[in-house]
Amino acid sequence: xxxxxxxxxxxxxxxxxxxxxxxxxxxxxxxxxxxxxxxxxxxxxxxxxxxxxxxxxxxxxxxxxxxxxxxxxxxxxxxxxxxxxxxxxxxxxxxxxxxxxxxxxxxxxxxxxxxxxxxxxxxxxxxxxxxxxxxxxxxxxxxxxxxxxxxxx
Amino acid sequence: xxxxxxxxxxxxxxxxxxxxxxxxxxxxxxxxxxxxxxxxxxxxxxxxxxxxxxxxxxxxxxxxxxxxxxxxxxxxxxxxxxxxxxxxxxxxxxxxxxxxxxxxxxxxxxxxxxxxxxxxxxxxxxxxxxxxxxxxxxxxxxxxxxxxxxxxxxxxxxxxxxxxxxxxxxxxxxxxxxxxxxxxxxxxxxxxxxxxxxxxxxxxxxxxxxxxxxxxxxxxxxxxxxxxxxxxxxxxxxxxxxxxxxxxxxxxxxxxxxxxxxxxxxxxxxxxxxxxxxxxxxxxxxxxxxxxxxxxxxxxxxxxxxxxxxxxxxxxxxxxxxxxxxxxxxxxxxxxxxxxxxxxxxxxxxxxxxxxxxxxxxxxxxxxxxxxxxxxxxxxxxxxxxxxxxxxxxxxxxxxxxxxxxxxxxxxxxxxxxxxxxxxxxxxxxxxxxxxxxxxxxxxxxxxxxxxxxxxxxxxxxxxxxxxxxxxxxxxxxxxxxxxxxxxxxxxxxxxxxxxxxxxxxxxxxxxxxxxxxxxxxxxxxxxxxxxxxxxxxxxxxxxxxxxxxxxxxxxxxxxxxxxxxxxxxxxxxxxxxxxxxxxxxxxxxxxxxxxxxxxxxxxxxxxxxxxxxxxxxxxxxxxxxxxxxxxxxxxxxxxxxxxxxxxxxxxxxxxxxxxxxxxxxxxxxxxxxxxxxxxxxxxxxxxxxxxxxxxxxxxxxxxxxxxxxxxxxxxxxxxxxxxxxxxxxxxxxxxxxxxxxxxxxxxxxxxxxxxxxxxxxxxxxxxx
Numbered sequence: 021x022x023x024x025x026x027x028x029x030x031x032x033x034x035x036x037x038x039x040x041x042x043x044x045x046x047x048x049x050x051x052x053x054x055x056x057x058x059x060x061x062x063x064x065x066x067x068x069x070x071x072x073x074x075x076x077x078x079x080x081x082x083x084x085x086x087x088x089x090x091x092x093x094x095x096x097x098x099x100x101x102x103x104x105x106x107x108x109x110x111x112x113x114x115x116x117x118x119x120x121x122x123x124x125x126x127x128x129x130x131x132x133x134x135x136x137x138x139x140x141x142x143x144x145x146x147x148x149x150x151x152x153x154x155x156x157x158x159x160x161x162x163x164x165x166x167x168x169x170x171x172x173x
Numbered sequence: 174x175x176x177x178x179x180x181x182x183x184x185x186x187x188x189x190x191x192x193x194x195x196x197x198x199x200x201x202x203x204x205x206x207x208x209x210x211x212x213x214x215x216x217x218x219x220x221x222x223x224x225x226x227x228x229x230x231x232x233x234x235x236x237x238x239x240x241x242x243x244x245x246x247x248x249x250x251x252x253x254x255x256x257x258x259x260x261x262x263x264x265x266x267x268x269x270x271x272x273x274x275x276x277x278x279x280x281x282x283x284x285x286x287x288x289x290x291x292x293x294x295x296x297x298x299x300x301x302x303x304x305x306x307x308x309x310x311x312x313x314x315x316x317x318x319x320x321x322x323x324x325x326x327x328x329x330x331x332x333x334x335x336x337x338x339x340x341x342x343x344x345x346x347x348x349x350x351x352x353x354x355x356x357x358x359x360x361x362x363x364x365x366x367x368x369x370x371x372x373x374x375x376x377x378x379x380x381x382x383x384x385x386x387x388x389x390x391x392x393x394x395x396x397x398x399x400x401x402x403x404x405x406x407x408x409x410x411x412x413x414x415x416x417x418x419x420x421x422x423x424x425x426x427x428x429x430x431x432x433x434x435x436x437x438x439x440x441x442x443x444x445x446x447x448x449x450x451x452x453x454x455x456x457x458x459x460x461x462x463x464x465x466x467x468x469x470x471x472x473x474x475x476x477x478x479x480x481x482x483x484x485x486x487x488x489x490x491x492x493x494x495x496x497x498x499x500x501x502x503x504x505x506x507x508x509x510x511x512x513x514x515x516x517x518x519x520x521x522x523x524x525x526x527x528x529x530x531x532x533x534x535x536x537x538x539x540x541x542x543x544x545x546x547x548x549x550x551x552x553x554x555x556x557x558x559x560x561x562x563x564x565x566x567x568x569x570x571x572x573x574x575x576x577x578x579x580x581x582x583x584x585x586x587x588x589x590x591x592x593x594x595x596x597x598x599x600x601x602x603x604x605x606x607x608x609x610x611x612x613x614x615x616x617x618x619x620x621x622x623x624x625x626x627x628x629x630x631x632x633x634x635x636x637x638x639x640x641x642x643x644x645x646x647x648x649x650x651x652x653x654x655x656x657x658x659x660x661x662x663x664x665x666x667x668x669x670x671x672x673x674x675x676x677x678x679x680x681x682x683x684x685x686x687x688x689x690x691x692x693x694x695x696x697x698x699x700x701x702x703x704x705x706x707x708x709x710x711x712x713x714x715x716x717x718x719x720x721x722x723x724x725x726x727x728x729x730x731x732x733x734x735x736x737x738x739x740x741x742x743x744x745x746x747x748x749x750x751x752x753x754x755x756x757x758x759x760x761x762x763x764x765x766x767x768x769x770x771x772x773x774x775x776x777x778x779x780x781x782x783x784x785x786x787x788x789x790x791x792x793x794x795x796x797x798x799x800x801x802x803x804x805x806x807x808x809x810x811x812x813x814x815x816x817x818x819x820x821x822x823x824x825x826x827x828x829x830x831x832x833x834x835x836x837x838x839x840x841x842x843x844x845x846x847x848x849x850x851x852x853x854x855x856x857x858x859x860x861x862x863x864x865x866x867x868x869x870x871x872x873x874x875x876x877x878x879x880x881x882x883x884x885x886x887x888x889x890x891x892x893x894x895x896x897x898x899x900x901x902x903x904x905x906x907x908x909x910x911x912x913x914x915x916x917x918x919x920x921x922x923x924x925x926x927x928x929x930x931x932x933x934x935x936x937x938x939x940x941x942x
Contacts, residue, residue, distance in 0.1 A: 037298060044297070051201070054193025056421070058372045059454035063859035066372060098191055111186045114824045117832065118665030119189035120196065120372040120421030141872065149868040152859070154372050154422050155665045156828060157835030157896075158867035 023087040027052065028096025036083050042076075043067040045083035046093060054094045054123045058152065065151030068124035068131075069093050075131035077124075077150070094123035097130070106130050106168040115164035117155035125151050129165045138169055177678050180824050183670045184684060194419035197376035197391050198451040204380050204387065208447035209238055211437055212300030214290040214307045215456065216282035219318070219529040219852025220330070221311035223280050223289065231292055231306040236299035239444055240307060242290045243277040248443065249407065252279050271334040272527070274495040276405065276432050276439065282311070283330055283494035284530050285854050286459025288433055291440060293448065316529045316852035320468050320491040323526035330494060330527045337526045339492065340500040342507065344522025350483035354474030358554045363921040364543045366466035366491065366846040367839075368862055369536045371664075373421020374457035377434040378449045379441035387414045388438045390430055393423045394702020395662060395692045398430040405435045406442065410698075417692030420664035424836070425535030426462050427664065428704050433460060458857045463846055464536020466491040467503065467543050473551040477559050479569040484516050486547050488523035493532035500525055502533065505540030505634070508585050512548040513592045513632045513790060514570040519582040529852040535704065537836050538894040541633045542901050549629045549902030550919070553909065557918060562609075563906070564600060564628050568593055571630070587632060587788040588882045588890075595792040595814040595878055596630050602876045603794035603812040616914050625797040625911025629903035632790040635706035635817075635891025639884070642782030643707070644700050645715035647676065647723050649775045651768035653749075654686045657719075660700020660780075661712030662692035666893065667825040668708060672716045674822060679720035680727075681749030682763055699780075706789075706891020709821060714885045715781035722777035727751065730769045735759050787882045787890035791815040793834075793903035799911035804930030806908050808838060808871055813899060816878040817892040826892050827875055833896020834873050839865035840897075841904035843923050863923075916940045 024033045027050050034049050046052045046069065057079055058066030067078040070092040078091075097104040106129050109115065116122040125148070132139065132147040139147065144165045145158070153161060193199070228240040243252055252275040278289045292303040315328035322328075323337040330337060351357050378389040386408065392398050395417040402413050420427065437450045452460060468489040475481040490503040503523035510521040552570075556563040571592040572579050579587040605626070612624040644660035657672050673687035690696050701711070724744060731751040732739040743754050751761040767775050796810040811834055820826045843863040847855040856862040881888030901922070908924040909917060916936035920928055 039298065047198075048297075053195070053199035053201070056193070056196070056373070057198075057451075058374075059859040061454070061858045061860040063864075064372065064454070094193060095191070103187070103190065107190045110190055111182055114182065114828050116186060116189060117667070117828055118372065118420060118422045119185075119194040122189055123193050126190065145867040145870070149866045152372065152864050152866060154370055154424065154836070154864075155832045157831035157833070157873065158870055159831040159835075159872055160828065162867060162872065 021084055023083050025086050025089065025091055027091045028093060038084060040083045041079055042081040042083050042086045043078035046078060052093050052095050056120055056123060058121065065128055066121050066124040068127045068151065070127055070131060075128050094126055104130065105171045109164040109168035109171065113160045113164040113167055115156065115160045121151065121153045125153060125161060129168065132165065133169055133172060137172060141166060175678050176674050177821055178819065181670060181674060181822050182824060183667050184673060185667060185669050196373050196419050196421050197378055197389050200378060200389055200418060205378055205447050205449065208378060208449045209293045209295060210297050210300045211440060211448045211450040212292050212294065212304045213288045213433065213456070214292065214304045214309065215460065216278065216285055216287040216289055218282060218311050218313060219285050219316040220314040221282050222314060223278060223282065223309060224312050225310040226290060227308040228290070230308065231303045234299065234303045234306060236295040237303045238293040238295065238446065240290060240292050241440060241443070243275060243279050245443065246276065246439065249439065252276070271331050272339055272496050274432060276436050285852065286456065286531060287494065288436060291436060293440065293444060293446065318848050318850060318852045319528060320489040320526050323491065323528045324489060324524065330529065338524050339496040339527055340525040342500060342504065342522050344485065344487045345520040350518035351472065351474040354482050355476045356555065356558050357472065357474040358558050359472045360551065360554055360919055362469040362471060362547055362550055364465050364467040364469060364546055365922055367464045367536060367844055368458055368846055369424045369426035369461060369464055370864060371422030371424055371426060374452045374454060375434060375461055376451040377437040379438045380447040381442040381445060385412055385414065386438060386442055387416065389416045389418060390434055391420050391427060392417050392430055393427045393662065393664060393704050394429060394700065395694050396660065396700045397702055399694045401430050402435065402438055406439055415694045417662055423664040424537045425464065425539055425704065428535055431462065455858050458862060459531055459854050462497065462534030463531050464533065465543060466533050467506065469547045471547050471551045473555045475555060479559065479561050479566045481514060481516050481555060481570045483518040484511060484548065484551065485520040486510050490523055490525045491528050491530065491533060492525050493528060493530045495532045496525055496527060497532045497534055502540040506544040508583050509541050509544035509634060510548060510583050511581055512545060513572060513630050515572045516570065516582070521583055530848060537833065537897045541894065542837065542898045545629065545631045545898045546902045546905065549906060553906045554918060557913060564596060564605065567596060567628065567630050585634060586785060588785065588884055589880050590632060590788065590790045591880050592630055592790060595790060595816055598876050598878060599792040599794050599812055599814045602874060605794065608796060621802055622798050622800055623911045625799055625907040627795040627903040627905065627907025627910055629899050629906060630792045631899045632788050633895060633898045634786045634788055636710050636783060637705050637786045638707065639711065639783035639786045641701050642780045643711035643715045644780045645712065645719040646776065646778040647716065647719035649682065649723055649763055649767045651764055651773040653682070653762055653764035654688065655680065655682045657687065657689045657716055658697045659689060659691045659712055659716065660697055661703050661708045663703055666703065666708060666829065671709065671713060671821055671825060675713060675716045676720055678746065679717060680724060681744060681746035706893035709887065710787060710885045710889050710891060711781055711783060713821065714887055715779055717886060718781050719777040719779045722779060723775045726770065726775050727766045730766045731761055734761060734769050783884045785884055787884055789815065789817040789890040789892065789895050791895055791899050793899040795900065795903040795907040797904065797907040797911055799908060799929060801912065801933055804926035804933065806842060806924055806929060808842065808869065808904060810871055810874065811900060812874040812876065813896065814876045814878045815892065815895040815899065816880050817890040817895060818881045819879050819888045821889065829892045830875055830896040831873055833894060834900040835865060835870055837897040837900030838870060838904055840901050841922050841924060842869065845923050
């Protein structure tokens with residue numbers, strides 16, 4: 021079927037299988053490989069992107085369902101070469117090690133801070149329950165989220 | 174001032190944060206244009222004979238290029254016989270003989286997830302469809318589920334072996350030392366099976382062109398991959414290139430290359446097609462090697478003054494369906510059995526048994542967390558029995574600081590340690606006395622939410638393979654830049670930052686002019702890799718050694734240009750300029766010095782090996798709250814001293830500790846791979862496996878401590894696994910401590926609400942009788 025998505029501000033039209041997942045559309049059709057697949061049960065959040073500004077797990081959205089919508093991946097987060105405050109905070113606070121969960125984690129935090137610009141540590145932790153990281157023990161991810169909230173305020 | 178020891182944020186991150194890493198599935202290299210997808214057909218049963226495989230329906234599916242089974246492996250050495258009789262020695266996977274593991278199942282499957290066949294298709298989704306259509310007939314065999322069942326030998330995985338016990342290292346049964354003790358405590362302890370769970374699962378791509386096999390693989394060591402590929406496929410190193418791109422976590426499960434990935438490489442050679450394989454998480458949770466999986470019986474004896482006199486640990490290692498690591502893991506557990514304590518009599522031994530489950534391999538700590546968990550639980554049991562504070566019992570039994578290097582009863586030689594100091598530091602930072610008072614208040618008031626305080630003190634072995642060393646080649650070019658080729662390839666640890674810091678410190682070439690190359694056997698033919706917390710002490714020392722050699726050669730070149738004696742030529746490592754001592758007008762930069770050398774660059778190609786492994790140590794205090802009505806455990810605080818010698822970059826070292834603590838907490842609180850009575854995995858998705866999240870963890874409180882080793886020039890030990898080794902027993906001890914006053918003396922991990930609730934209620938019932 022024909023789908024028409026706006027990804028990071030760019031229109032992409034393609035003929036895809038009905039069952040194609042949004043994450044595979046992003047990776048294989050749009051050739052944006054930063055968004056990773058970490059599971060097959062919507063549990064890990066590695067594939068988190070923004071759909072019309074709200075975080076979704078792109079392994080649980082069909083490309084067809086996203087047709088006509090705006091998608092933002094981590095590749096589209098920086099503006100004019102300037103990293104987004106959440107990206108910057110991840111760098112400053114060492115919020116990443118292997119980097120595999122990072123794109124999804126960053127997008128989840130961008131969404132979380134939009135909904136709640138001044139979260140407590142506990143709110144950050146419960147807000148990230150759907151995003152797994154195996155390297156950092158979450159310590160510096162939480163610090164990065166709080167630091168980004170501080171900068172944005 | 175030296176850059177070493179300062180907080181440098183990572184050079185790796187801007188790329189990972191904006192474009193994302195390039196993991197195997199992300200590769201868009203031209204050689205992989207139009208690559209076909211490989212999908213495995215895996216056993217859905219734990220133990221069965223294969224009576225037939227029908228590939229015809231799958232072959233007729235659209236997009237199917239090939240369906241292959243072990244019968245198609247006619248270009249390889251014959252697979253081991255089905256019953257294990259007379260299997261070949263020296264195969265790619267260890268132990269050989271009757272325990273040999275085929276690449277694809279022959280006539281028997283021995284665990285759910287074992288690869289039986291494969292399909293090659295044009296696209297990803299076609300592969301899943303076609304794999305479903307490969308029809309395999311299974312005739313069930315009795316499943317051996319769990320190590321306790323395995324040792325009965327009622328059903329056998331390898332009939333020709335005549336037993337399920339693959340390796341035995343008998344434990345002493347001499348009870349005399351325990352007979353001399355005032356108090357003896359015994360306990361069965363489960364150290365449960367865990368999923369390693371790197372966020373990127375296994376992934377491989379392969380091409381075979383012009384007689385050369387290229388394999389891209391998510392691994393901790395490219396060169397080891399090549400060695401194993403040579404053995405499995407009957408090729409020579411010059412015929413194989415292994416490339417390890419970004420790796421999304423390893424934790425031991427990506428040491429080398431396993432059978433599934435070897436099959437991908439073989440299939441690329443067989444079909445001549447470029448192939449990609451990226452496993453799903455559901456495959457990963459049955460196919461990737463898992464960790465721990467030991468049963469312990471511990472016996473500890475001592476006197477009422479707190480002095481421990483004898484300790485015994487008997488281990489049954491569940492190694493899963495194939496003994497891929499022989500006796501390696503429980504061997505390390507035995508080596509580290511006495512931990513930080515100077516115990517006059519230590520008895521340790523093990524049996525390795527096969528079961529119809531996913532094979533076991535290294536997982537963060539690999540045998541040492543199991544040793545620490547056992548002795549730390551045993552010390553707490555002993556302390557409870559004699560009614561002494563567990564911190565005090567520890568203090569009375571430590572190896573004293575003046576006894577190093579210390580030869581243990583189990584054969585380890587501890588290089589350096591300050592165990593009492595580590596304990597004192599962590600107790601002070603945690604506010605131990607206050608915590609005990611708060612615990613008393615809650616106990617006295619019968620609070621529903623009881624406080625538990627857990628202590629662990631540990632020592633571990635890092636760079637156990639110190640003698641194998643590590644390689645580094647450093648080239649300074651006539652444009653003034655430096656390139657490091659390292660055999661130690663990272664998967665999140667931050668080698669690129671750390672190695673560049675070492676070069677800047679030694680040569681004054683700024684970090685942003687240092688490029689670090691790793692994980693490509695064409696560029697780095699010899700190397701050992703990243704495992705066993707070995708990287709900085711061996712790989713880092715090698716980089717420093719190469720830098721010193723380059724500096725020596727540069728001095729000769731500079732002296733030649735400046736027409737000065739070598740002894741008078743000095744390098745300012747702040748500016749990166751060479752000059753005649755005291756004469757700034759003679760300044761030469763690295764570009765000029767390198768350009769003067771023949772070939773226009775300065776190169777040092779070195780390796781560094783240490784005489785012995787190092788032994789980091791530390792102490793953890795964990796504070797938990799246990800809801801005595803529901804059994805729910807909340808981890809409130811976790812305070813640690815992890816002493817691995819001087820810290821090169823606190824940002825990186827802290828990150829390693831954080832990640833380690835979380836993985837230890839995961840074992841203590843939540844995670845466990847489970848099977849039903851027929852050997853079906855119950856935790857084969859992330860909806861079922863209780864991977865720990867941010868919501869279940871606090872921020873950690875880290876205390877600094879640096880006790881150097883003399884075994885390498887940097888004075889450093891490994892930090893990668895310490896957090897896990899220390900945190901697991903501290904948290905488990907805290908949970909037991911929270912409910913100890915109710916009569917509970919032990920709760921196995923993971924300390925789930927159900928298990929804690931049951932323990933409380935059984936203790937209450939017992940006290941009412």
